[in-house]
Amino acid sequence: MTATEQRFREFKMPDVGEGLTEAEILKWYVQPGDTVTDGQVICEVETAKAAVELPSPFEGVVHAVHFEEGATVDVGTSIIAVDTDPGAGPAEAPAAAEAAPAAEEEAEPQGRQAVLVGYGAAPSSTKRRARKPQAGVPAQEPAAAAVQAELNGHAAPAPAPAAPAAPAAVPAAGRPLAKPPVRKLAKDLGIDLATVTPTGPDGVITREDVHAAAAPAPAAEAPAPAPQPSADVATGGSEAVRARETRIPIKGVRKATAQAMVNSAFTAPHVTEFVTVDVTRTMKLVQELKQDPDMAGLRVNPLLLVAKALLVAIRRNPEVNAAWDEENQEIVRKDYVNLGIAAATPRGLIVPNIKDAQAKTLPQLSAALGELVATAREGKTAPGDMAGGTVTITNVGVFGVDTGTPILNPGESAILAFGAVKLQPWVHKGKVKPRQVTTLALSFDHRLVDGELGSKVLADIAAILEHPKRLITWA
Known part of the structure; x- marks a missing residue:
């Protein structure tokens, strides 16, 4: 260096x-x-x-x-x-300091000119004493220029009549003088060096010249657009239609999410099952936990108990917490649960996960959920927090949606959709009463989760939410 x-x-x-x-x-x-x-x-x-x-x-x-x-x-x-x-x-910055010191063309005592690797000597206003030309034959450029041009794959420049001396910005090979780092900068910024005015010694283009060329020019007053024929709108002309559209580039999180969903939907055979359940007791437990000193300062909501119910169901049915290894033709059962929570952000849907969620107490799980959601909404989720998920919950109920058919997060075998909790007429103890009811949907990869296993998992979750005391008896 x-x-x-x-x-x-x-x-x-x-x-x-x-x-x-x-x-x-x-x-x-x-x-x-x-x-x-x-x-x-x-x-x-x-x-x-x-x-x-x-x-x-x-x-x-x-x-x-x-x-x-x-x-x-x-x-x-x-x-x-x-x-x-x-x-x-x-x-000078590195881009302007990487000249080739050994390739210079010696000039008269008045000065020496900079030479760039691969370009040979550029014409200069300080020339050697010209030989007396033969009759009718113009003076030739220095031999080094012709040799260098030939090495670069170009024909030697044709003899031309002598012209008044002027600072040269172009070498014998016909390319603007600029050092490799400056050329890379121009390429990155989309600048054609032929359009750049050089300010460096002997016509060399500097980094500052490239940045100056990249700076936006003062906006000129644009002429008023020609009026569009009214018939264009009536007939659906393309220009008129585009003028009434907003186009958003597909990139970043949205691009990755779209590709992942396509890959998942057309790789894993999806099956979705549904169950509607009375969660009145769970909603009462949520209110009681909010008053519990052990949960002070923590966010307690129905999603917390749904997450805990899913973790208990996985403990009872561990085969659902697995992945399909196509390359090795193996089913990989995970002995840990990295619980993903689908989070909508301004940049798109992301699925960060809680590592080793199965080992967390209810207060620990609540704290982890709160931190995960807050970080995701701020757009600060680290890539590592979205890697290695094993099963996911998507809470569509917060949007007032009853349920859906969620698509698997790539590499996972199951995803649970938690719908809106609504007051509905329900038969309870032989009588029709208003009860808090929700619908759950479980999508799973049918290559490794058959209907029996998927049904057991969904039934266990529903049973826990209907009678949350099972969080204790089944755990």
């Missing part, structure tokens, strides 16, 4: 998930010129799994931010440069 590289450090987009290949930059918290410390959050990115804040691994002054907010960046691509020794005085 050169001294310049040690001073100007490039921070590359890390793989913040499990094998992810790209991330979208949501927000920058720093800009060029800002001082940063080691560990300071510099930006927020969104992967296919979650939004993640990235800390700076360097301390110094931000030299350059390579991508704008909203850009999707491949893992391993540099996103920001930090000057780790700003007190050392002005210096």
Whole structure:
């Protein structure tokens, strides 16, 4: 690593998930010129799994931010440069400091010109003493330019009449003068170097030139659009229709969720069973637990007892807590339960899970549920919190929905939908009375969960919610 590289450090987009290949930059918290410390959050990115804040691994002054907010960046691509020794005085960044010192064309004492690797010597205003040309034959360019052009796969430039000396911005090979890191920066920013005005010595394009070219030009007053024929709207013309539509790019969490659901729906044969149950006693228990000193400060709601009921049902029917290993042709039964809770967020549906939920007491489970949901809604769920789930609950009841046919989370064998709890007429002890009633739906992978096993699990959950004392007797 050169001294310049040690001073100007490039921070590359890390793989913040499990094998992810790209991330979208949501927000920058720093800009060029800002001082940063080691560990300071510099930006927020969104992967296919979650939004993640990235800390700076360097301390110094931000030299350059390579991508704008909203850009999707491949893992391993540099996103920001930090000057780790700003007190050392002005210096070129690595992109402008990687010249090839041994390839220079010696000039007259008036000056020497910079030469870039692979380009040979560029024409210069300070030339060697020209040989006396033969009659009718124009003066030739230096031989080194012709040789270098041939090595680059180009024909030597044709002789041309002498022209007044001017600073050259293009080498003999016909490409703008720019060092490899500057060319990469231009490529990342979508800038054609041929359109960039060079300001560096001998017509070399610098990083600052590329950033200047990438800066948005002042908006010119646009001419008024031509009026659309009214017949276009009446006939459903494409331009008129698009003007009345909103198009949202499919990326990040939504893109990953869509792909996962397609893969799940067309890989695992889904079966869904339903049961409607009187949960009046469970709702009374929820109210009692809210007053219990052991649950003080915790969020107690029906979902908590549904989760506990599912965990008890899995203990009684452990075969449902499994996965299908297609590659090894095995059914993998899990002796632990990582309980996923489907959470709707502004960026899409995510399913973080509570690790080893089967080992948690009711207060511990309540605390874990509250933290999981709050973190998900803030968009701060870590990728690791969404990996390794074994079974999932989706609470569609919060939207007033009675039930649904949930699609399995990839890699899991069962998902429980918890519908809205409503006051309904119900036969209770031989009489029709108003009771708190809900509908549960259990989808399962029919490759490893047959109808008998699926029915037992769903029946156990319903029985616990109807008589919650079974949380004690069956546990």
